[in-house]
Amino acid sequence: MPHSTTGRGRPRLESTDHRILQAARELLRLKGPAAVNIDSVAARSGVARTTIYRRYRSRNELMDAILEHLIDPAPLAPELPVREKLRWVLDRISDILENRLGPGATAAVIANSDPEFTTAVRARLAARLSSLTDLMKLDIKTGRLHANLDPDTVLGILVGAYLAEVLRFGSPRDGWTDRALDLVTPAVTPPRRRRS
Incomplete structure (x- = not known):
């Protein structure tokens, strides 16, 4: 043994x-x-x-x-189109909130019912999510995302949308991720240039 x-x-x-x-x-x-x-x-x-x-x-x-x-650093996403990379980010958010923190710990962080715990979780989340913001910064530099995009705001929108879906329906409904990506992807990507 x-x-x-x-x-x-x-x-x-x-x-x-x-x-x-x-x-x-x-x-x-x-x-x-x-x-x-x-x-x-x-x-x-x-x-x-x-x-x-x-x-x-x-x-x-x-x-x-x-x-x-509980919250280990996220590996970098493979080279993916923007929409699929955003899906990958939503999957990481789901993993953190559902599988790692769970409803009890997530509620405690939101309510700040245990400030020491909240501080520790936030520090670990910042470390984990920094790799995701680094990915977005790289995509901004290469022109795959809008030049004036704030990666932390995009992550906040994705986390907020996910939490709102879970609060309203208990878990994301069928097809929710695709519908969310249909709204977010055009908002963060520059329009494609037409070839002459």
Whole structure:
């Protein structure tokens, strides 16, 4: 059975580490940061409180461990036409809000119900989204996007549109992404020059 050693005592089981972090992530995604504490993680994971405390001396250490892998840097999109690159950006937004943060953590960030958590998430989001704004800046330089475009504003519009769709309907409706791209793509791309 896989394990890692800490230098003293019995070796740590990776499966135990996984159960602890999985339970903490589920609580965070579903109920927000206020639901994540050593007692709730112990109850959900089936791992004894003492075992969790051996790995994480406090709730803050546990939260840091969750956030470390919750929002990782986004890989750069492959070379795509603008419309497909915007689709790729919407997919990243969906992944962050639905799969990584989940409704509980997203609501906590929007409401700023846990300022320390909000600050930590925003810092990680800024790092992840910076690769997306860098892509847009490159497309501005090459003329694929309007010269006066502000990448952060475009990302804000995409995040806002996605959140509005989820708030109204629970999840994006069939064909929503294509309809959103039909509106956004012409607004961010310069008109094609006609050949003489």
